[in-house]
Amino acid sequence: MSSTHDHTPAHDHDQEHSHSGHGHSHAPANFNKAFAIGITLNIIFVAIEAFYGWRINSLALLADAGHNLSDVAGLVLAWGGALAVKLVPNARHTYGWKRATILAAFANALLLLVAMGGLAWEAIGRLMSGDVSLHAQGVTIMVVAGIGIVINTATALLFMRGGDDLNIRGAFLHMAADALVSAGVVVAGALTLWMGWTWLDPVVSLLIAAVILWGTWGLFKQSLHMLFDGVPDSVDPDAVRKLLQGLPDVTEVHDLHVWAMGTSQIALTAHLVTDTTDTAALLCEAEEELHEHFEIRHVTLQLETPAYGQICGLRPGMRCQRE
Template sequence: MSAAHDHGHSHGHSHAPASFNRAFAIGIALNLAFVAIEAWYGWKVNSLALLADAGHNLSDVAGLVLAWGGALAGRLRPNARHTYGWQRASILAAFFNALLLLMAMGSLAWEAVGRLGTPEATEGWTIIAVAGVGIAVNTATALLFMRGRKGDLNVRGAFLHMAADALVSLGVVMGGALYLWQGWAWIDPVMSLAIAVVIVLGTWSLFRQSLHLLFDGVPERVDLAAVRALLMALPGVADVHDLHVWAMGTSDTALTAHLVLADPAADADALMHEAEHELHEHFEIRHVTLQLESPGFALQCRLRAGAGCS
């Protein structure tokens, strides 16, 4: 029986290039300043819609920080104590950010429902002016990431998030205009409820995905059945078992698998090269570890109960 071959390869992580450090810094600074302005005026004119949008824009800051942090964490080299580095910190941060934001929006929605029964007057022009600044800030931030949105998942997420938030600020402007036009005092809590719903819908996906990844779930962009089919289709591969795919962080995916060779004398290097290339091209999986086995060894591996082979 031929000996099993174990190959482990680590490649570059999918993170924002250094040229986007300035874009992240400017975007975070702009949005933090706007959050402070919007929260102050929301409190001053008693506008829940402005306060809701301030909460939304604070989540944008957190999202930008997470994206930037993920890019920087990908550059931290693994060591003897942390052999994968610190990439999982980005998943933890995303989870806790989503959890806190869901709680905040629940509290805001409760307050908004209470105000529907006793609507209070607000200042329409102030709401329009402040939310108008929000449109400008979110649009400007989105433009900072426009050129990199097709080549990097982190940058693309930042771009889409900021572009969507420009539309949310537009909704607040519309609410202020309706208040000035019709004098509907109830429009402010209604708009704040609508914004809270938008935030919860967006945040729920982040919460669900981050929780899934925390428990080593297969990333949503990876079809495990398709990965297995790809490995089975490699020349000289008779079977695949002990296949695992998980997220090392929010931007890097790892894979381990046992490949059973029909011919133990096959060219292992050529097979490894093709497997890594195909997994990278089709699934953006860069951290690949494959064990090549003879049919006899594979049979023993499968029968070894509790040994982690399946």
């Protein structure tokens, strides 16, 4: 017995569609200068904050330095994501280098979890032992953290005009939030200087570490999930299957896979069983629906006749055979 097999891949829709109304675009080239300035400013500040935190034995400054180091990593990831999508795929890397953003996010999350865990352990140790002497460091904490407010605010302003781009908007919100964290360190320094609350330094470091750990844990889980080709959180696989099964003349969907090619691009492959002769119209509608409802741009669909669909080698427990 023989069967016909229409193996027609849908086109890759990585480009933006103006009618979709969704904001998953990547950083345009004119943000390269903003990224370079922001990263440079924050690296300088991390060095200053870490040095004075070490010099005056301030866990609050060291914790905030770790936080600002995550800002540098975040900016590098955002910039890298904007640049990685421009690399042309080749015969050895057919998807290009989009997954580099996932690997970087995972490494960043892992390092931050370890670093903040170490700081939290040290802070608890100081509180337990009573070693919370600040040696009149309140002014230093306030000055250094005040510099952080200026740098974080200035960096956030570099990305304010990119609010329509999720990648740029994320960089803006991250830096704006960190300006508020630095403001919290300034308040801790002021209270230490004014009220003599020497215990406040390790307590503030614990609070900062807790905030970073809370946010980083989500990044860690999501990046690990994506590394193992998990379905992105923004996509409901049951809804995707329902959408494909609801397409005209589609009687069955199997071998459905959805995964992240990078931190901002989603791919899908599926086998559709259909007896339609207008395959172009079916593929076009499938692409448009997946893009509009799920922001899935890289779509590959295999169309199968009902006869072949029953013996497709990728059906569970089935091995394709020809008589």
